[in-house]
Each structure stands twice: as structure tokens, then as C-alpha cells.
Amino acid sequence: MRKAEELKAISLASAMETVEKLEVKLAEFAKTHKHAIQHDPAFRAKFLDMCAPLGVDPLSAEKGFWGSMLGIGEFYYELSVKVAEVCLASRTRNGGIIRVSEVKDILTQRGTKFSFADSKSKSSYSEDDIITSVKKLSKLGSGFRTINVGKAILIVSVPEELDDDHMEVMNVAEDDGYEAYGVVTTDSMERALGWDEERSNRALELLLGKGMVWLDVHRGEKKYWFPSLWKQGSSTPNK
Secondary structure (H helix, E strand, O other), X not given: XXXXXXXXXHHHHHHHHHHHHHHHHHHHHHXXXXXXXXXXXXXXXXXXXXXXXXXXXXXXXXXXXXXXXXXXXXXXXXXXXXXXXXXXXXXXXXXXXXXXXXXXXHHHHHOOOXXXXXXOOEEOOOHHHHXXXXXXXXXXXOOXXXXXXXXXXXXXXXXXXXXXXXXXXXXXXXXXXXXXXXXXXHHHHHHHHOOOHHHHHHHHHHHHHOOXXXXXXXXXXXXXXXXXXOOOOOOOOOO
């Protein structure tokens, strides 16, 4: 029994030593590639992937070694604030659901730029950076999160829980094989999902009540439009 405990302690000490060595290597890598991490969104995403298995989170500390050297925690804080502003400002139009790509388009149109703590140059950012910033917001319990709907990634900025039926409705809307892109009808849901009218209406009730879909009645036919699947500034849905 004692021997087993000794072996366990040796293994743990060896593992900790290995992790410490890897953290040192990671820090050296970060110093060498500091500019690329700060200003290349794709490189930054790869670097964060490298950090995760070691439990290193450069985003969590604005002070200390990682915060002072890279400043990316401050960058993501700034970005999360800007993303939240866009989401909240658009709620009356989309009910609190908006494409990640639309958020980026809006920030780009505004000329929004971000600078790191020790750099006078402006940083570029990607949709992946926006998704990462939403994860920071979600830790605050604010209802912010991302969801995948077909090929689209959407930000939800309201605390309402969307169940499987709601997600199915959105997936049908994202598939233009049934109706125009961003549109569903009870008929299209019956063809796509095999639902009866009662189940379709039940799923649409919350979405409609929260402004996540708009109802258009034309010649007695009800069509439900998802503004979150529209491109910014367009009067009709687009991919």
C-alpha cells in the first residue's frame, strides 16, 4: 500500500514538473510571437488552443505576467463590451438573437478598433474573437451565449431557454430548401419535421412573443420571419 502511494506521489510530481516545463516553453513562445498573437486573429486562436490543455488562461488576468505581456485579456474585455452594446441595441429588432457575422459587420461599419496595452497599433479581430468574448460575457450569468443554427452561428443575449423544438424551427428557417431563407410556415415545418400544426404553433409562440420572429400574414397564409438570419440593412433575408 505504501509503495503504491509512493509511486503515485512520484507520478504526480513528475506530471507537475512536466506541466511547469511546458508553461515555461509556452511563455517563451508567447514572448517570441507576441506581435502575431496580438494582431493576427488566426494565430491568436491557435495560441489560445495551445494554452487550454495546460490550464493557462491569458484572458482571465489583466494584471500579472500574461496580462502585462500580451494584454489580450484587456482586448477581449473591450470587445465583449462592444459586442454587448450591439446585441442590446438590436434587441427590439431581433428579440435578442443576432448573427456573429452581423455583429462583426456592424462593428466594422462603426470603424471600431482595439489597441493592446503596450501597442500604439490597432488590433484586428475575427468572428472567433467575438465568440470568445461572448464566452467571457456568459460567465457573468448575463444570458449571453452562442448557438449553432445550420451553418450560422448566432449570439443569444436574453436569458430565455430555447428548447429542442425552438432550435428545430430555427434550423428549418436556416434551410432555404423549404421556404425563403429565414422564413418558416407551419406547412414547411410539417414537411421538414413531420409536426402537426399544434406543435408548430406551440414552438412558435415563445419565439413570436419575445420578438425573435416576425409574423407576416398574406392572403391568409402565415409566414414567420427570423430577423436574426437577415443581413444588416437588408429588407429581405440573405445568406
